[in-house]
Amino acid sequence: MQLTEVKDIRTGVLLYYDNDTVSPMWHQCDAFLTPPNLRLTYFTPSGKPVTRTILVANGMDARSIASTNCAAIPPPMLDGKSPYVFEVEFANSITEKFAAISALERGGWVSSVWYVLETKLSMSMKLTNAKGIRFSRRRLALLFRPFII
Numbered sequence: 617m618q619l620t621e622v623k624d625i626r627t628g629v630l631l632y633y634d635n636d637t638v639s640p641m642w643h644q645c646d647a648f649l650t651p652p653n654l655r656l657t658y659f660t661p662s663g664k665p666v667t668r669t670i671l672v673a674n675g676m677d678a679r680s681i682a683s684t685n686c687a688a689i690p691p692p693m694l695d696g697k698s699p700y701v702f703e704v705e706f707a708n709s710i711t712e713k714f715a716a717i718s719a720l721e722r723g724g725w726v727s728s729v730w731y732v733l734e735t736k737l738s739m740s741m742k743l744t745n746a747k748g749i750r751f752s753r754r755r756l757a758l759l760f761r762p763f764i765i
Contacts, residue, residue, distance in 0.1 A: 624648045626728040628721065631691050631699055632656050632668070633713035642691050642715070649725075651732045654704075670704070670712055673736045677705040678729035680722055683715070691715040702726050 630647040634640060643658040643666075652673030658666055672678075683691055683701045691699045699715035700722035706712075716722040 624650045625731065626725060628725075629694070629717065630656070630725070631694065631715035632658065633689075633691070633715075635688075640689055642689065644694070647714075647725075649728050649732070651735065654729075672704055672729050673732050675704045675706055675729065675733055678726050678733065679703060679705075680726055681713075704729055 645656040645658040
């Protein structure tokens with residue numbers, strides 16, 4: 617059996633909105649989208665390195681959003697420019713928010729996340745159709761709950 621190496625399909629700098637802490641904040645991260653995960657590395661305000669892995673393949677939607685509607689705290693400037701925000705939505709309306717340096721970068725990230733979502737959906741459809749069972753997209757989304765490491 618031969619193992620194949622999984623490669624990053626997109627890498628770059630992103631802002632990540634961390635609302636799991638006592639005081640929500642945006643972190644500037646190095647981001648690596650390697651199906652099925654998005655891996656983020658950043659430093660806390662105290663200088664502690666953090667790696668966060670988000671299983672984006674369990675998402676239901678990825679979309680661009682206005683930075684004014686994105687979070688309790690607006691994203692900070694990136695290289696002196698207003699960032700372009702997008703989000704990945706999971707089951708139960710859970711969302712993870714990110715921001716890119718340009719509209720073009722944001723579009724690339726959203727398209728790459730959709731590639732991961734569509735790849736998982738098409739693989740799921742092949743598996744379920746092989747067994748003669750049919751699932752709607754909504755039912756498939758409910759089967760694949762979000763998982764954050």
